[in-house]
Amino acid sequence: GESVGLHLPTLSVQEGDNSIINCAYSNSASDYFIWYKQESGKGPQFIIDIRSNMDKRQGQRVTVLLNKTVKHLSLQIAATQPGDSAVYFCAEARTDSWGKLQFGAGTQVVVTP
Amino acid sequence: DTGVSQDPRHKITKRGQNVTFRCDPISEHNRLYWYRQTLGQGPEFLTYFQNEAQLEKSRLLSDRFSAERPKGSFSTLEIQRTEQGDSAMYLCASSAGTGANVLTFGAGSRLTVL
Numbered sequence: 001g002e003s004v005g006l007h008l009p010t011l012s013v014q015e016g017d018n019s020i021i022n023c024a025y026s027n028s029a030s031d032y033f034i035w036y037k038q039e040s041g042k043g044p045q046f047i048i049d050i051r052s053n054m055d056k057r058q059g060q061r062v063t064v065l066l067n068k069t070v071k072h073l074s075l076q077i078a079a080t081q082p083g084d085s086a087v088y089f090c091a092e093a094r095t096d097s098w099g100k101l102q103f104g105a106g107t108q109v110v111v112t113p
Numbered sequence: 114d115t116g117v118s119q120d121p122r123h124k125i126t127k128r129g130q131n132v133t134f135r136c137d138p139i140s141e142h143n144r145l146y147w148y149r150q151t152l153g154q155g156p157e158f159l160t161y162f163q164n165e166a167q168l169e170k171s172r173l174l175s176d177r178f179s180a181e182r183p184k185g186s187f188s189t190l191e192i193q194r195t196e197q198g199d200s201a202m203y204l205c206a207s208s209a210g211t212g213a214n215v216l217t218f219g220a221g222s223r224l225t226v227l
Contacts (some may be wrong), residue, residue, distance in 0.1 A: 043117070043218030043220045044204070046215050047216070048217070071115070089155045089156075098144070099144055099146050099206075099216055101216065103157070104155050105153070106154070
């Protein structure tokens with residue numbers, strides 16, 4: 001079946017460097033994509049989203065890029081901080097199915113001093 | 114408002130027992146969702162409510178699972194005759210409704226079935 005997945009299970013980043021987390025999706029009907037951050041013992045926390053009519057969206061220290069040609073999504077975190085250490089999930093959805101998100105498996109980001 | 118609240122945070126039970134989890138969404142949100150998350154995996158959709166109406170159920174939601182939202186506010190998720198495979202984190206989320214896909218998740222209720 002169609003699914004969302006991640007390329008790297010663990011990403012180790014030095015404090016102050018930029019992080020890039022990648023995600024592949026295969027459901028061409030998906031038109032909405034979201035990144036969530038999950039810290040240990042907590043629920044997923046919304047970071048940023050992007051609709052399929054866009055290819056880039058920026059937030060505070062984060063940028064999401066969407067490449068529909070190759071069905072690829074990435075999250076860039078600028079100047080990574082220790083508080084960015086967490087598991088990051090991409091999720092896809094369809095606008096005719098609001099709130100029914102399909103999550104990937106997650107990438108563990110470890111920020112080292 | 115303190116966000117989405119879930120109770121209990123952790124439940125340990127023996128196989129065959131029934132368990133119930135409660136979720137209190139953000140007060141102005143009319144949509145409520147239940148997801149299940151196993152270790153090392155992303156959350157999986159179980160079901161959602163628009164006000165008190167349960168609009169969709171995943172095939173993951175076997176007949177041992179039942180969810181309710183009787184007054185369109187809090188929701189309960191009951192698992193009957195628990196099995197070891199039910200061990201997981203049960204996450205509740207809420208959103209402001211159609212066109213607002215940003216789900217706000219609670220901290221989850223972790224179930225351990227012995």
